[in-house]
Amino acid sequence: MVVCVFAGCGDNTSDPSATTTVAPVTDNTTPPPSTDVPDTTTEDPALSLDGYHFILSYGEFTGMQPEAGTSTADELEDIYASIEEKYNITIERIFGAPSHINSAAGSALIVAAVSGDKYADMIHSHQMNYLPLRAMNGLRILNSPEMIEAGLDTTDGEVFNQFFTEILQFQGEQLAFDISGKYESFDFGHMFAFNKRLVSEVGYSADQIYQFVRDGEWTYDKMLEIAGKITKDVDGDGNTDIWGISLDCDGNEIYSNSAAPILINDDGTATVNLDDPAILDAMYFMSEVSGNTKYQEPVISVDGNPVTGRGGRRTNFYAGLGGFCGLYGGNFGNDTTGTMEDEFGVVPIPKGPNADHYMMNMVDTEGFIMLRTNSDYAKSIPIIKEIGRAFTSMDDYLAVVLDEFRGDEQALEMLTEYCLPNATMNYAKASNDLYQFFRKTVMHAVYTKELSPAAIAETYGAQLQSMLDAVFR
Known part of the structure; x- marks a missing residue:
């Protein structure tokens, strides 16, 4: 079974270079539009994680907080505990602002961005929320020089699901990332x-x-x-x-x-x-x-x-x-x-x-964002990467889809070879x-x-x- 999921694959009658019809991509260094939201970046943020309190707002990505008492819940508790022990931190998981089609969620995040509250280190959010935040300069652009210098590489396939993370770009700016696979899945489009x-x-x-x-x-x-x-x-x-x-x-x-x-x-x-x-x-x-x-x-x-x-x-x-x-x-x-x-x-x-x-x-392009008001981003990043490594697996994702398709490998081929390579964000x-x-x-x-x-x-x-x-x- 061939399961190529990147933009070089598509209808074998098409030009592989013409795989998107929505948005021309610009240089990744294009600055976000200016707004009234302050930039709270601090120079040379402390790298010590001793005692750091990391907040994960998982929203609709409920696989990160499964029902207590299940084997998956026990497995995840062990994962979180091992990360806490490794970095001498605590991880708090909150439902937070619902990430799916909810204007109240966007309002809560906008209030946080304007007031200087980081809200959480890692926030699951919908494009209905993060696109307006980007317009008001309320997001940290995840592939910006400052984030790369702090150790975040959203092109790392061991940490981030590359296909869906690529969809979460706007004009070359990485607004969010995805960690689909082992415990939660990014829903594909129609x-x-x-x-x-x-x-x-x-x-x-x-x-x-x-x-x-x-x-x-x-x-x-x-x-x-x-x-x-x-x-x-x-x-x-x-x-x-x-x-x-x-x-x-x-x-x-x-x-x-x-x-x-x-x-x-x-x-x-x-x-x-x-x-x-x-x-x-x-x-x-x-x-x-x-x-x-x-x-x-x-x-x-x-x-x-x-x-x-x-x-x-x-x-x-x-x-x-x-x-x-x-x-x-x-x-x-x-x-x-x-x-x-x-x-x-x-x-x-x-x-x-x-x-x-x-x-x-794509029906909904939800992913994890970081508000610009998070001045602790250098502390957030290594923890985000550890969580990503534990959650991300395209192989596991495709195995779940194949099971939902009743083992029809030709159906999976239709998704991976002809649909996902040409998928777009729903503007x-x-x-x-x-x-x-x-x-x-x-x-x-x-x-x-x-x-x-x-x-x-x-x-x-x-x-x-x-x-x-x-x-x-």
Whole structure:
């Protein structure tokens, strides 16, 4: 099994140098924008760790604080105790500010940054929180000269999960790091799971579908062709029983045509790109996936009938009532895909006519940050590195995913060879207001065919730009 996860690997029909469509990368020494938050850096910070109290705010990364009494909890307690003994320190673990899509969390960290409180040495945070913090100069840039001089090397694969840590950059600045693998996993973005029995019944084996991907032939048209054949009325009562597509990919298809709806400029500002012809083509595909009843159950009420919610549509897929279903990392597991009687496969979001590779827009790019107000960073770094060594393992991460994919190595290949190398940070989640507007207004109009793609760009572009300007400045 080949499991390359770095940017040199991708669709074998593509140019390996063209693997990202969102943000041009600038020199790592680019200074962060100036703001009112003070820089509390001290020269030549003391290196003695004797008695140092290290605070780890793990947020949603709950694998760092498992349920007491379990073998994993005992193992982790031993790890923390050994680090404490080695450095003569104490480690306090706090839930702290929730790291996942929570405006209160961002507010707490902003208050800490402004007031001079370091909050914690190592803080698990969501891009909804750390992107605004970066804009106000509230973060320590982890690949800055001062951090490197203090001993932090975020390119060390023994300490940091390299694939996900690379995604946590902005314009070459390392904003956060990831330590996925042994005890916790970074959720990958949306892919389309497919029911192997249902695709076989309409003439396509799982091997054929995987080969479509390898050959660069997994396109909008190919997926809709197969989905259209799957949709059927089984008992002849005039009602559809099996749908070609159970659920979309929650708006992430918009990145599948070698363009992005939000562009990051060289100066760190952002520009709305909804009127790009490639984006308009992607939106048209999305409107077919969810707004055409040839493929998916209606997403708006027809004749007063109730509309099945997103969770219900996933449940229908698990029950064998759908050919394809948009799922992300958190949707795979014992209580979800693990309940399926049918076998399933997993493929990338198909690519549009303008694309030469497949892509993945990460649902949530959470990682560990350090506030600029942490003047103890030289003491924090060796402890962070010890924790990273204990937690990071790409092999363990892939073993967990393979298990969730029921041992389907071709499905794992789809993730590691065609999706992860082209994965991007979700800038539509740079703030909660932006996320809610983009998902519930812009994407809703696409999926329901409420407006044409061109009308969506014209109607919502200015409001979306205003929200971007509030974060990227």
